[in-house]
Amino acid sequence: MAATAAIAAPAPPGPEVGAVGEPPGSAAPVRGFVDGHSHLMSYEAFGGMLLCGKPFDPDGIEHALTDCPDHFPNGEAAWFENFTRTGSPVGTHDPVGWPTFRSWPAHDSLTHQQAYHSWVERAWRGGLRVLVNHLVANRQLCAIYPLKRNSCDEMASLRLQAQRTFELQDFIDAQAGGPGRGWFRVVRSPAEARQVIAGGKLAVILGVETSEPFGCRQTLGVPHCTRAQIDRGLDEMYALGVRSMFVCHKYDNALCGVRFDSGTQGVIVNLGNFLSTGRFWTARTCTGPEHDNTIEKAGAIPPPLDRLLPRGVGLPLYPPAPHCNTRGLTGLGEHMIRGMMARGMIVEIDHMSVKAADQALDLLEAEGYAGVVSSHSWTDPRYLSRIYRLGGMVTAYGHQAEEFAATWRESRPLRAELGRPGYGYGLDANGLGALPSPRPGNASNPVTYPFTSFDGAVTLDRQRTGERVWDVNVDGVAHYGLVPDWIEDMRLVAGDELVQDMAAGAEAYLRTWEAAASRAP
Template identity: 65%
Template sequence: MHVLRPSRRSAAVPLVLALLAACLAAAPARASAPGRPGEVRGYADLHSHPMAYEAFGGRLMCGKPFDPDGIEEALRDCPDHGLNGSFAWFENFTRHGTPFGTHDPTGWPTFADWPAWDSRTHQQMHHTWLERSWRAGQRILVNQLVANRQLCEVYPLKRNACDEMDTVRLQARRTRELEALIDERSGGPGEGWFRIVTSAAEARRVIEAGKLAVVLGVEASEPFGCRTIGGEPQCTRADIDRGLDEMRDLGVSSMFLCHKFDNALCGVRFDSGTTGVVVNAGNFLGTGRFWRAETCTGAAHDNTIAPAGGLGDVLREPLRHLGMAGITFPLYPSPPHCNVAGLTDLGEHMVRGMVDRGMIVEIDHMSVKAADETLGILEETGHSGVVSSHSWTDANYVRRVYRLGGMIAAYGSPADRFVAEWERNKRHHDPRFAFGYGYGLDANGMGPLPAPRADAAANPLEYPFASPADPSVRLDRLRTGRRTWDLNTDGVANYGLVPDWLADVGRAGGPQITADLTRGAETYLQMWNRAEGSARP
């Protein structure tokens, strides 16, 4: 999940408002033809949030990915947005940089104003849109069950409790309900294209049958209640052990240790600029401390936070010693900045517990100190199960991830920028392991989806187009209800436009990036299989 990015036009807003803003048609599918003997073929999204509508109290996001009564019930705007969207202050702030504004709230069937690539609070992953992506060649979706207690507590409207693990359990249940609904509409139990998987072998069987393997992940800010209050951890090793066992029983295969705020497991990778200021305020509200930063001495660094330099340089050492003693101020020395908080003893216990259970460790959102220490444990144990799923770790760690046999996925961005990141990352891959590339679209993650490419008017994606994963599948512009979307003008307005975006990526990067993306599913399965081999008997 990405942090919300207010517009540069943002005016000053109350702290609570700023904190809220910062915390957070195709032919039928065929069985995937292997690219090499024994390999599956297909795209892999390693980071999206189809069930995020149940997070943050359950009233922040509008619309649902499914409803038994149909799409017209699922894709409704939030009642509190008002007749013209003028009361949608959170949507307005995150989309336009001001709490004031309007939008057409109708949703189905006209979709005049939403979903849109830059709309943060409207549903982007209705199952019919996900189905279009599957039919075009997607074969893995990591469904990140997401939760943030702090955002839930400060947002005034709620229908769900704020306990993060309760939120994770609820989203897992909703995922199984969606699987059952698709089964029912596909001929009965086990017949649907949407299959929750709990092992690499099961995922391979699902993909070989031409279906979508759905992996459950967890991206929570306080896993198992592991927050800190005044520097004191609120969980124990026993809590972590019970929590990991429960997550495995729930079907979870991949987890983050921290997300946005420092917790009892690890320090986080800072957000920068104005966003960093308000997320830092959230860190204070949640933990009783502002972030603690020092000037980095190595190549890796966290994002720069403000204010920095000036008085912060004069008081560098006193601030550092006060921070280590638990007294913090939002005042920092000159960059590059590194979070002084790394992997705690409890965090090390969780990493080793995940290794013992054959789970995949997500290193995005960790401070560089925490990521370095986590990678050291994985190198010591020879554990391949490590992923950077949406461009939120330092580039200096890409080589170490690849040397472990882990996998990199880049955050969804316009085709030219996505290709540039692929080129940088691929230089570091380890030839001992299969190379495939993934993407982390972070749909419903309160970050933007890929915008229209800047030169799309002069160099548009032509419709209809052939799916890069299966040229026998041809796609025209996506139509839902009375709305037709075009990638060139609308960007990735919803998940149904992922095939269009991938075709555009292929046009920008050539056949090699297409080949690497279509090997994404196979590479993920091989990595996952090696991770399971680390599991304790």
Template identity: 65%
Template sequence: MSDIRPLSRSALAPLALTLVALLLAVLAAPLQPATAAATAGRVPEPGTGATGAPFKGTTPDGEVRGYVDAHTHLMAYEAFGGRLFCGKPFDPAGVQAALRDCFDHAGNGALAWFENFTRHGTPLGTHDPVGWPTFKDWPAWDSRTHQQAYHTWLERSWRAGQRVLVNHLVANRQICEIYPIKSNTCDEMDIVRLEARRMTEMQDYIDRLNGGPGKGWFRIVRGAAEARKVIEDGKLAVVLGVEASEPFGCRQAGGRPGCTREQIDRGLDEMKDLGVSSMFLCHKFDNALCGVRFDSGTTGVIVNLGNFLGTGRFWQVEPCTGTEHDNAIQPSGALGDLLRGPLSGLGQAGLTLPLYPSPPHCNVHGLSELGEYALKGLIDRNMIVEIDHMSVKAADRTLAILEEHDYSGVVSSHSWMDGNYARRLYRLGGMITGYGHAADQFVREWRANKEHRAPGRAFGYGYGLDANGMGALPPPRAGNDGNRLQYPFTSPVDPGVTLDRQRTGLRTWDVNTEGVANYGLVPDWIADMRTLAGPEITEDLARGAEVYLQMWRRAETGTG
């Protein structure tokens, strides 16, 4: 049974805003352009702006070729209560039904307080709520609550050379309980099951558009060999992962775990049955399995509050014992330095305050006994371990256990690991993929990670776009007036494919001015990286699929 909590006074203001928004939405519904479009009949699916036949087969040395997104959330619209996120990656009724704004954004979006806060840093703001066909204000690289990965946008990336997509089934009970409008449960594992079902439905839908069962370009895979065959056929291998804050109900409240070893075993077996191959043990909030790597800045203050609501405690820090550290959190400094001793004593007694000494900060919580059990359960089931979001204390112990087992199945998928662990991860045979930063920042991070590559190991790189993950997509590259990407351009990964500016409905996007406004501009972003770093980076990205499959195969066979 869900732990239902009364709304705090701080939650009443957003609730009042939302109730007013609902009233305005009902009054404005007859005037909504999307409503008129839905009743006018189905329209054809948008094109991709890509021409040429996607590459099939292997290179002369027998390797597959293609780039990897190791971290995205196609079905996030079902998470967080099912009403926080606007738009879907597909809809049986077509694009005009899928790409519609949330009904509580009606009018001018002034009451879309969560969108306004995550995009502008204030609950006040406006946007044009009309999606299809005008898309005046969304999708955009900095809009967190609007659909970023419609299936034809993803298709454009596949046509340009993408061959692996790791789709994380995502859930977060705390965000769900805070947001007052809901159509879905807040139970994280129920949402994981629902999103897995939606993934199969999306595969079936794309099959229907391409001639029938098995004929689509989007194929959910359960193992490295199946993925290799899919890629050799020139299609996109879709891997299922899980990024939940309380997997298997493993929350932590008042210092007590909310799950048992038996629950963990049942949960892991169920995930395998669902086709899940990659998994996080903790995400955003400390849980019964591990402590988290903190968020910093204003976001960290908010997430820390969520940690308190979920666990009964604010994050706790301790002196770091090595060069690795977690992200710095606020408020910290003089008063926290003065009270360091008393704050530590309070924490040991189970009482915490959101006040911290000067950084570096390290989470006191590492990998718990239950966390070690769950980690070994992933190894026993040949699943890929996602190390991002773990505190350095948890990550260090996780890497030590993986080293004891000589286990290669480990990924840092979106730049949420201390970079000092890169060398250990590469020695194991794991893989790093960088977060979707601006092209110049992504290039810098790629170069830094490549310095740590392991001798004798094949090197390939990828990205974790985190599309629909409540994070920003790559913005336009600053200072690009003198070396803009020129349209049309040849895919830097598949020279048989040419891409022009992406157009959906009445809107045309240009990566030079709008960044990665949606998933369809990923090829443009990669081509922009080639402008900065030459063919070396695109060759490393093109080897991403092969290196990911080699890592996955070693995990399946238990070979290091």
């Protein structure tokens, strides 16, 4: 990237942003927030018909923020939305998005677009400096969902989402007056990220969270990939710009065993594990302090998924909790991690079983490799000290303000002991997880509008899109644009010290990335 492109002035905010002022450039040490885990392009994943709406459309917002066709006329047929929102496949919602937005986006609506580009712009103007955009895929979920317009091949989906990310960059550039002039910049190195942030723009890092990287699934324990296939896959992802990757996600694969899901969602994911691998999860009662999430007592698989289980096959019974996956890191998984280290990539430890995470950390510690991240609170908390000691980074899942503040407080003694300032969030926007809900009991000390960003450079009022006006006190983080409001809410709960520690988060992430990238040839 040319220096002139990095320092071109951002365009003034559009009418959907709800922010006045421009973020200042920030040289080292960077001051600003990091989102270590979100999914801007997941609308193209899972067959392309599961998530409704897009982060941008060349023909305008009225084409981008529309509901899925099968959700009309009243949401009754939207069984996946209903189930993930209420726990029942039965329900209704107003499918009209732009301009009324009566039912969505909402913090607990998981199948509707949460990261429209002007909402992300508001978060950037409000303090976001580094955003890790994870390309995401799940072949089995794609196969299960009956509607699709895209291939279920995970690598094809990742390529398409990378393409869409660069198209979004071009779209924002065009709005700002030409190539390199937009506020959204995909970066391939820590040095480029620092240059972009110094120019007052958002550094976007590509990551990958997929269940079968490079086709590395397994059937009855037999792997479907080779070391050469992994090497080619890593080379391809690196060439696309990917710098951070998960080794496994949701289902056991040929690389590692996973950390279980709990509750009814766990029942469904366990069914997916069976359909993907030919086996349900296998668990033992843990003997050490670390453990995976508890597998709940087997219940009924909700319709229409119940039809996917073969006749006479039922969910297994498990030993007493705490539960640990019997599967750890395989030889192929170790090969992938070594390949990531050789390329200076960041290893995502979340979603690994404790057995796999323990083995992976042993491997990273033996090499003194700092490039390890827990990006959305999906690992045993006892591993955080090992991550920090390596020089890694933790970005916590985006819970409501009081809960996130409590997580931040718990982290402080360890980070102070190890000299690791800087805290981040992994919002998991568009990742089939709820965004932060309204803070309970906030009537006595609500967020007051307008308020200013952490650095005083930008004034933010209630965010308006079309006919809808959102208020974090009532709506929580209904979409990505309300992240600055959520951080302001946390300031009310925990004080300016929390906000300033989070404002050191982008620098902390970049230092972890720099330590990893320094190991590449």
